[in-house]
Amino acid sequence: MKNNSMFFRLIKTDLRRCMKLFPQLFIAALLFMTAAFFIIKYSTEIMYENTDFSRLDIAIYINDDSEYDIMGFSLVQEMESYQNSVNLIMVNSEDECLRMLEAGNVYASIIVPDGFIRDFMNGTNTPIRIIFNRNNTFEEYLINDLFLYSAVPLGTEQAGVYTINDICVKYNIDDEINHSMQVQLDTEYLTKVLLRQELFSTNSFDELASHSLNETLVSSFIIFILFLMSFILMQFLKESSPSYMMQLKLKGIGKVRFALSKTISVSVSLYSVLLVILAALSFTELKAGFSSLIYMIPAVFIISCVIVIFSLLIKNSATANLTIFIITAIMIYLAGGILPIEQLPAFIGRIYEYNPMTFLIKYVSYSLYPIG
């Protein structure tokens, strides 16, 4: 690469120019962070009219007190995923179940029909009734997901029972032996397979929602704040007179190296802002891990590239800032960064999958709050 000396001098000068903006950047970042902190702190209350993420109370009524039903209920209660997220309250009647639901004492009621496990074993599908106290809440999605994940291992067991039955019928095996084999499979499955902690940990609550709402909000706000820094950095990005550009050209600096120098300087500035934000976060319960200092570098660089590209494509500073603000806000919203994607209209779910901001928020979330 020719004229490296001039290129490094340009980077040094751009960094020097950015450093002059540090006081403004830090003050703005702290102001935005304070506002974001209060939003995050009270977000659960604002969105769910609830102040904490304690386990959800769910009433359960089992119509049949057969040994299998009770065993099934005990197993479900012991499952780690349920222990982490729901509190199953055993009630004595279907009416009591509904009364508790009406009174708002529980989020949902589960009514297990007469002979559910027996029917389950012999291949007759008698569905469990799950009644929610309101529609389309985040909790409903959560419980639905939880049951869906539980249904998978139970369905596997049912497939085993069907297979035994079909083989016995095909080879004219005695009904007694058929029944005995099915009981043995049920017992083995319920007592050994479902008790394996590995299986339950695979279906843990953490995997249903990788990061808590607050962690996702922190990630989204950090991305948003870094993009908003363009309002301050734009004066540095746009202040390049034609004679300045001509002198750079005379010194062998083309548009690519000019943009690269700007991107490096903006990246360093945004990283400094990030350090301030992380330092402020360390005083809260949402403090990020030390590894985030390294993992966040690519994210900061991507944000810087986007800001520099907008500054180069749009001539007017105010228009460039406004465009960055509007596009970022919309993309963060569509990526479920402000409200969980489950609470947004269904068509947004399709956009969510292809929205680059989804990946950026996830990347930042994993960088700040590593899982596993």
Add this chain to the structure above:
Amino acid sequence: MLEIKEIYMSYNKNNILNGVSLSADYGTCIGLIGTNGAGKSTLLSIIAGVIKPVSGDIILDDKNFSSNPSDLRKLTGYVTQDNPLIPELTAMDNLRLWTPYSKKEILNRLTKSPLSYLGVDKFINLTVKKMSGGMKKRLALASVLLNNPKVLLLDEPFTALDIPARYDILEYIKYFRENGGLVICASHEEAIFNFCDKVYLLNNGTLTDTHEISDGLSYLDILRKSNEK
């Protein structure tokens, strides 16, 4: 020696330069006059190697740069009409961008060499946005001259300058010329006739020696006469 032969240049099908030719020796000062939009800045940009002409040759010290005009950039110093300075930085920070020297070397050159004519060392730590027009022009000139160009190209060097600044810059131009440098200066100012060895009029894309138009005419008359052509 600098030789410019049959330079043609056009923008959006408008011919700016129509076969411009001139030659100048080291140790001389050449003036370019002409109305706004006559192509003075374009001609200087071509000599500086910023833009490539449609056709024509630029020969400096018997080397033809027409195929690779960017090589000319190392030999020429171009002081544009508007300054290329960064407003929020100090004079020293600006000089450190445009020259490869350390702080110490820059200060040394500004105080001991003939560059002291420009008096930049007196406001070396002042930010550009706090400088007067004259200070900015001196600084812009210093940022070019610190790189020791063989050919100095000046585009409207006296615009918005007070008399002391004008005097100091003229003194330096004289020094530069007397020490073997070649100066090409584009200006609206009548003063150009006083310090240039030769003054050319750029009109309708062609270059004419003002002596050939009519010796003894005033600057205004020359411009009027050229417009009548």
